[in-house]
Each structure stands twice: as C-alpha cells, then as structure tokens.
Amino acid sequence: xxxxxxxxxxxxVGLRLATADTSRFATADTPRLATADTLRFATAGSVDDGxxxxxxxxxxxxxxxxxxxxxxxxxxxxxxxxxTPDLALLTDGLRAEREQGITIDVAYRYFATPKRRFILADTxxxxxxxxxxxxxxxxxxxxxxxxxxxxxxxxxxxxxxxxAALLRVPQVVLAVNKMDLVGYxxxxxxxxxxxxxxxxxxxxxxxxxxxxxSALAGDNVVERSTRMDWYAGPALLEFLENVPxxxxxxxxxxxxxxxxxxRHGDVRHYAGQxxxxxxxxxxxxxxxxxxxxxxxxxIDALGTAVETxxxxxxxxxxxxxxxxxxxxxxxxxxxxxxxxxQDVRAAVCHLADRPxxxxxxxLLKHTTRTVKAxxxxxxxxxxxxxxxxxxxxxxxxxxxxxxxxGVSRRTGAFLLIDPADGATLTxxxxxxxxxx
Amino acid sequence: xxxxxLSHLDALESEAVHIFREVAGEFENPVILFSxxxxxxxxxxxxxxxxxxxxxxxxxxxxxxxxxxxEVLEYRDRxxxxxxxxxxxxxxxxxxDRGVLRxxxxxxxNPLQTLPLTEKIQAxxxxxxxxxxxxxxxxxxxxxxxxxxxxxxxxxxxxRQRPELWNLYNGRHxxxxxxxxxxxxxxxxxxxxxxxAREGIELxxxxxxxxxxxxxxxxxxxxxGEWGGPKDGETVEKRQVRYRTVGDMSCTGAVDSDxxxxxxVIAEIAASRLTERGATRADDKxxxxxxEDRKREGYF
Numbered sequence: 001x002x003x004x005x006x007x008x009x010x011x012x013v014g015l016r017l018a019t020a021d022t023s024r025f026a027t028a029d030t031p032r033l034a035t036a037d038t039l040r041f042a043t044a045g046s047v048d049d050g051x052x053x054x055x056x057x058x059x060x061x062x063x064x065x066x067x068x069x070x071x072x073x074x075x076x077x078x079x080x081x082x083x084t085p086d087l088a089l090l091t092d093g094l095r096a097e098r099e100q101g102i103t104i105d106v107a108y109r110y111f112a113t114p115k116r117r118f119i120l121a122d123t124x125x126x127x128x129x130x131x132x133x134x135x136x137x138x139x140x141x142x143x144x145x146x147x148x149x150x151x152x153x154x155x156x157x158x159x160x161x162x163x164a165a166l167l168r169v170p171q172v173v174l175a176v177n178k179m180d181l182v183g184y185x186x187x188x189x190x191x192x193x194x195x196x197x198x199x200x201x202x203x204x205x206x207x208x209x210x211x212x213x214s215a216l217a218g219d220n221v222v223e224r225s226t227r228m229d230w231y232a233g234p235a236l237l238e239f240l241e242n243v244p245x246x247x248x249x250x251x252x253x254x255x256x257x258x259x260x261x262x263r264h265g266d267v268r269h270y271a272g273q274x275x276x277x278x279x280x281x282x283x284x285x286x287x288x289x290x291x292x293x294x295x296x297x298x299i300d301a302l303g304t305a306v307e308t309x310x311x312x313x314x315x316x317x318x319x320x321x322x323x324x325x326x327x328x329x330x331x332x333x334x335x336x337x338x339x340x341x342q343d344v345r346a347a348v349c350h351l352a353d354r355p356x357x358x359x360x361x362x363l364l365k366h367t368t369r370t371v372k373a374x375x376x377x378x379x380x381x382x383x384x385x386x387x388x389x390x391x392x393x394x395x396x397x398x399x400x401x402x403x404x405x406g407v408s409r410r411t412g413a414f415l416l417i418d419p420a421d422g423a424t425l426t427x428x429x430x431x432x433x434x435x436x
Numbered sequence: 437x438x439x440x441x442l443s444h445l446d447a448l449e450s451e452a453v454h455i456f457r458e459v460a461g462e463f464e465n466p467v468i469l470f471s472x473x474x475x476x477x478x479x480x481x482x483x484x485x486x487x488x489x490x491x492x493x494x495x496x497x498x499x500x501x502x503x504x505x506x507e508v509l510e511y512r513d514r515x516x517x518x519x520x521x522x523x524x525x526x527x528x529x530x531x532x533d534r535g536v537l538r539x540x541x542x543x544x545x546n547p548l549q550t551l552p553l554t555e556k557i558q559a560x561x562x563x564x565x566x567x568x569x570x571x572x573x574x575x576x577x578x579x580x581x582x583x584x585x586x587x588x589x590x591x592x593x594x595x596r597q598r599p600e601l602w603n604l605y606n607g608r609h610x611x612x613x614x615x616x617x618x619x620x621x622x623x624x625x626x627x628x629x630x631x632x633a634r635e636g637i638e639l640x641x642x643x644x645x646x647x648x649x650x651x652x653x654x655x656x657x658x659x660x661g662e663w664g665g666p667k668d669g670e671t672v673e674k675r676q677v678r679y680r681t682v683g684d685m686s687c688t689g690a691v692d693s694d695x696x697x698x699x700x701v702i703a704e705i706a707a708s709r710l711t712e713r714g715a716t717r718a719d720d721k722x723x724x725x726x727x728e729d730r731k732r733e734g735y736f
Contacts, residue, residue, distance in 0.1 A: 037444060038444055038447070066709055066710055066711045067709040067710055068711055069711060090575075105579050105595070106579070107571075107575070107578040108621070109571075109578060110571070110622070110624045117444060119622060134599065134601065135600055135601055138602045139602060139603075259454070259458060259460075259461050260457045260460050260487075262487055262488075262490045264490045269489075271487075272454075273450060273454040273457075273603075300488075302449065302453065302486070302488070303488055310442075312447065312450055312451075313442065314449070314451075314454050314486070351599045363608075365604055367604075368458070410602065413601070413602045413604065414604070415601065415604050417606060421608075421610060422585075422606065422608025422609055422610065423598065423608075424598045424599055424600075424606045427601050
C-alpha cells in the first residue's frame with residue numbers, strides 16, 4: 001500500500017503554466033501515435049464518482065464489449081449479490097481492485113466506432129494514485145475529468161485539472177455525473193461548470209467541454225438524453241468521435257534522437273523515431289551535443305528508401321560524413337535549435353514513495369540520453385513527497401538538447417531515476433522560461 | 437499546412453520498432469519469447485525490420501510444453517534457420533521427466549510453463565524478455581506496462597509497477613532482475629491480422645480452416661492426441677476448424693470456421709462476438725483472476 005499524503009495542489013505551478021504560450025503548443029505539439037483516425041484519451045475521477053461505471057457504460061453502449069466479457073461480468077455481479085450487471089467490473093482488472101471496488105492502476109482499453117479508434121487510459125482517482133493518472137495523461141490527447149453532481153468540485157477534481165494542465169493534455173471534458181440523483185437539474189450543472197471554469201482559468205487550461213451525464217442510467221454517454229432537454233451539446237461518445245486531434249505539422253523543427261547505430265559493412269545507419277518535423281535527403285543537420293553538422297544522404301523507412309520521413313516514423317538515416325554519432329545524440333534540422341544546457345528547470349510530479357530532496361544525485365533520462373544529475377533547488381522546498389507537483393532546478397553532468405514542454409511533449413519531457421535501484425522517481429516537464 | 441499522418445498500422449509499427457531499438461540500446465542480453473504463434477511471428481517480423489539491413493541482435497526462447505502442434509514446431513525451426521537466429525528451448529517435458537514438475541489432473545500444461553521459463557531466464561542471464569502480450573487480450577494484461585520489471589523470481593506485482601510516461605521507458609534493473617517488454621501492447625487482435633495481411637507474413641497452417649479430429653470439452657473443440665484427450669465419454673469427430681491462438685494443445689481450443697484466406701480470417705474476427713481468449717483458452721476460465729495469478733508467478 002502506498003503512503004497516503006495530504007499534499008495540496010501547488011497553485012504556483014498552475015499560475016506559471018498559465019503564462020506559457022499555449023497557442024504554440026496547440027499547433028506544434030507531437031502527441032505519440034497521432035493518427036487522424038485514433039484518439040488517445042484518459043479518464044480521471046474521485047472515489048465513488050462512478051468513473052468505472054462510466055467507462056463500462058461507454059464500452060457497453062458502444063457495443064465494444066463482447067459476449068464472453070459480458071457473461072463474465074454478469075456471473076461476477078450475481079456472485080456479489082447484485083441484480084444488474086455491475087459495469088465497473090468490466091474495467092477493474094486486478095483482484096485488489098475488484099475486492100475494494102476502486103481503480104488502483106491504469107488500464108488501457110481499445111475500442112472503435114465506425115468513425116474513430118480509441119485508446120483509453122482508464123486511470124485511478126485516489127490521491128495516492130495520482131502518479132498513475134500522470135502516467136495515463138502523459139500520452140493522452142484528451143482527458144475526461146469526472147465529478148459527482150452532488151459533491152461538486154472537490155480537492156481531487158482540482159488535482160486532476162492541475163495534472164491535465166501540467167501534462168498539457170490538449171482537450172479536457174468535464175463530465176458531471178449522477179445527474180439522475182439531482183433530478184437532472186440544469187442549475188446544479190451550471191453552478192458546477194462555473195466553479196470549475198474558475199479553477200481552469202487559474203491553472204491555464206486552454207478550455208474545457210462540460211457534459212451532464214448519468215453513467216448508471218446511460219444519459220448522454222453514448223445516446224443523447226431525453227431527460228435533459230436544456231442541454232444542447234453532444235453526448236460524450238459523439239464528442240470523442242468528432243474532437244479534432246492535433247497533428248504534427250511537417251514544417252516543425254526536426255528532432256531525431258539516435259536510439260541505436262546499425263552497422264552494416266562500412267555503412268552506419270542511425271536508427272530512431274522522428275519525434276517532430278520531417279527529414280529530407282539533402283537536409284543539412286546538426287548533431288547534439290557535439291554541434292557538428294552534416295548532410296543526410298539516405299533515409300530508410302523500415303525497408304523502403306524514402307526521400308522524406310515524418311514524425312512519428314521510425315527510420316534509419318545515413319550522414320555524408322563519418323561522424324562520431326551514438327545513442328543519446330540528437331539530430332536536428334530546420335527551425336529553432338534546441339537549447340543546449342546543463343541547467344534544467346522544469347515543472348515536476350514526484351512519483352516515488354521516497355521523497356526527492358535538494359542535493360539528491362539522480363539519473364535523468366531525456367529522449368535516448370541518460371545522464372547524471374544533482375537536484376539543486378525545489379522552488380524553496382527541501383523535499384517533494386509522492387504525488388507532489390512542484391518546480392525543480394537540476395544540474396546535469398553533460399549537456400542536454402532541450403525543448404520547452406509547451407512546444408514538444410517528447411523533447412521537453414524527462415524522467416528522474418534512482419541510480420541505486422532504478423526506480424522511476426519523478427516526471428519532469430522542461431520549462432525553458434523557468435524561474436527567470 | 438502540410439500535415440502528415442501515419443496510418444493506424446504504420447503508427448503501431450513505428451511504436452513497436454521504437455521499443456525494440458530502445459531495448460537493443462539499453463540491455464546486454466535480450467531474448468524474444470517465440471511460440472510460433474501469430475503474435476510472436478509479428479514480433480519477429482518487426483525486429484527484422486527494426487535492425488535491417490543488419491541481423492536481429494536478439495536470440496529466441498521457446499517454452500516447449502511437450503504438447504505443441506507439430507505444424508507450429510516445424511514453422512519455428514524454419515523461421516530460426518531462415519534468419520540465422522539462435523533458439524533456446526525451455527522444456528516442460530524435461531521438468532516432468534526429472535520429477536521437478538508433476539502433471540496436473542486436468543492434463544493442462546499451461547501453468548507448468550512458468551518454472552522452466554523463469555529458470556531459463558536466470559540460467560542464461562537474460563535481462564530483457566520480449567513477450568507478444570497485448571493489452572486487449574485480458575483484463576489483467578490491460579494493466580501491464582510496456583516495460584514491466586520482474587524480480588529475481590520473475591514475479592509481477594501489479595501494485596508496485598513503475599509509472600510509465602510518454603515514451604520514456606525505464607529499463608534499469610538490479611542484477612538478477614529482468615524486464616518483460618511488450619512491443620505489441622497497443623495492438624488489438626484485428627490489428628495483428630491486418631498487419632499480417634499487409635506485410636504478407638506467412639503463418640502456421642493451423643490458423644486457417646482445415647479438417648481436424650476434435651472432441652468437445654468445457655465448451656471448446658480440442659485436438660485429439662497423445663497429450664490425454666479424449667477421455668471416456670468424449671467422442672472424436674472430424675470438423676472444419678481453425679485456431680485463433682496457438683498454445684498448449686491441452687487448453688487451446690479450435691473454432692468452427694470456413695476462413696481459408698487472410699481476408700476470410702479478418703472478416704471472421706471483425707464479426708466475432710467472442711474475445712480471442714474467451715473463445716479458445718480453457719485456462720483463463722478457471723477463475724476471475726486466473727491470468728493475474730499466473731502473471732504474478734512469472735508467467736508471460
């Protein structure tokens with residue numbers, strides 16, 4: 001059992017993010033696996049908000065549950081003395097989750113409608129599992145924050161909104177659940193939305209879409225409800241099917257972290273995944289951190305020679321000159337160069353049970369590069385506890401080629417790792433503007 | 437703006453290749469679990485593409501239950517020879533012959549695979565073990581990380597998994613520990629079949645409809661054979677069937693099918709109202725947490 005901590009959301013994180021250039025983020029971000037027909041989204045809700053029921057309802061009503069899965073849920077529900085199938089049992093996959101009736105860890109679900117494919121990261125709402133919400137949100141293009149219409153905006157709701165803002169999830173849905181228990185009242189919904197809007201503005205969320213639902217009764221989940229004719233917007237699934245997914249513009253600066261050098265005879269192919277922009281045969285490129293320049297002579301897209309490669313393709317490139325290029329280096333071209341620095345400033349979410357303290361020696365993994373680092377400052381604090389959101393300054397043993405997280409969720413993100421046992425300690429989001 | 441988008445399959449392929457290359461870059465002695473089933477065949481195909489024109493820098497490991505389909509063993513050996521790979525075999529039969537493992541009353545050898553697998557990993561000092569597991573297969577698998585740390589007993593503790601953010605996979609581990617790696621985590625059964633069709637990947641024939649001597653047990657068609665079926669009261673009949681998964685003969689069921697081509701198979705799966713494991717795996721039906729319990733023990 002993880003330790004319970006009663007830490008509160010660091011409001012300064014939100015305020016600081018509010019000043020970042022979000023318009024730049026919206027166009028230049030590179031979500032992992034961005035394809036026009038796939039939406040990656042995450043759900044978060046507090047205990048007893050009915051999140052598992054909502055996800056179960058979404059899967060069930062969109063006919064994404066197959067006969068044997070439903071049969072297993074019906075049997076398990078009967079064994080627990082319930083008359084109707086408990087849809088939460090569809091998603092709570094661990095023994096401990098079913099015993100306690102709560103979600104402990106992220107589960108990934110895959111479903112599709114005729115319009116779109118979905119990858120759902122179903123994340124826990126408990127305060128002690130915030131790190132698992134961070135895990136789910138890191139790759140999400142949309143987050144659903146669930147609230148109970150009766151209890152309204154609670155501390156966990158604010159925390160979920162802060163995580164969505166911190167991780168730069170491009171779209172947020174506020175799902176106001178259990179509308180059946182407040183008589184489907186428009187006033188309740190509107191008061192909640194207004195209150196959340198205040199927090200959202202403080203946290204720098206670019207915007208959000210509120211939807212009144214009843215997961216238990218199925219209102220506005222897949223089908224529009226007839227019991228809330230005052231609500232003119234889409235049902236949840238309808239919104240998920242139509243929300244635009246940000247694609248990486250091909251004219252963004254190219255970022256190509258070298259993963260592995262494939263040697264074949266005298267030829268060296270630099271293998272990696274293009275995380276933003278595009279690379280063309282003939283492009284002048286810079287290798288970081290050495291700063292040496294060269295020219296691309298060939299690109300191999302997994303067995304096919306191509307003239308141009310685009311993010312997020314995994315490719316191999318060849319350079320004109322015999323350079324000393326290896327895993328951990330970053331090849332870039334076009335636009336602004338990354339910032340080369342040994343002084344890293346970032347917003348962080350601390351993930352490990354052991355605290356992170358000023359003076360700690362850690363490993364920092366950024367793209368394919370892992371370097372030693374020392375924690376220099378924690379925005380005045382002496383330590384960060386599990387699930388704390390905060391700010392950090394690190395000094396690294398070697399220079400890193402960094403972008404702002406607001407510009408790239410790939411080249412602006414890093415992990416801190418415990419050198420003793422390899423545990424993942426902290427998630428970091430580079431803030432080049434930093435503390436000034 | 438000239439936005440470029442990858443197709444769904446290209447994006448999955450790119451992500452899986454990225455995972456293979458991360459492991460090659462960070463580990464000393466990785467191995468690919470290779471059963472001769474469609475998921476491991478797709479894994480091998482992806483690994484070949486990830487390191488071309490050079491050879492795959494990993495060996496293969498097969499956990500041989502002793503109850504394998506002959507067509508699958510033949511395919512395995514052909515694949516190993518064709519690509520000049522090294523094959524390690526962990527043999528359940530060998531453990532039974534030595535008296536270390538005992539045959540179960542129900543005749544299934546699936547749970548018996550865990551000990552030979554984990555001892556082989558320790559003996560060969562494998563530090564990364566690729567598995568073809570997909571999160572869409574089963575509700576415990578849906579909880580699995582792409583990089584899943586196992587202790588020196590190969591155990592999975594779902595409550596102590598490392599958080600896994602962005603595509604920054606943490607492969608650090610202590611001596612004796614290893615990491616299970618799942619490059620197909622985000623693929624569905626249909627994705628696997630569509631990719632096999634697109635890439636023209638050859639599969640063992642048992643994936644396509646054929647006539648077979650089978651008998652009914654626990655609602656599934658099992659292949660009659662020396663492994664212990666049929667028993668009294670079970671009658672053998674010849675039916676046109678195919679397999680959706682390939683595993684130990686004692687617990688892998690066939691489905692009635694007339695799908696003889698890849699297109700037929702894809703159409704059949706798209707219309708199926710049963711999950712892959714629900715339709716064909718007896719061992720997952722033993723309890724609500726059967727897979728979770730086996731995974732905790734070190735199963736793949």
